Amino acid sequence: MEQLIPLLVAVVLIAIAWKVLKGIVKTAALVIILGAVAWFVFLGGGMANAG
Structure with a gap:
């Protein structure tokens, strides 16, 4: 759900x-x-903090 907002x-x-x-x-x-959203989702607030 957290990744849906930036998308x-x-x-x-x-x-x-x-x-x-x-x-x-x-x-x-x-x-x-697109670069900013990819950075946010994958590094800034999405999958990197999922663990």
């Missing part, structure tokens, strides 16, 4: 970036959003 936030941010941004800025924003 939902990521989906919302990706949708906003997709509609608002254009070109390389859109690509950079999407990479940053």
Whole structure:
């Protein structure tokens, strides 16, 4: 359940970036959003602390 919240936030941010941004800025924003969510889920607050 803890991993669901950042994924939902990521989906919302990706949708906003997709509609608002254009070109390389859109690509950079999407990479940053996905990287931040992956870091949070796997290292910051998700599976790394599950044990």
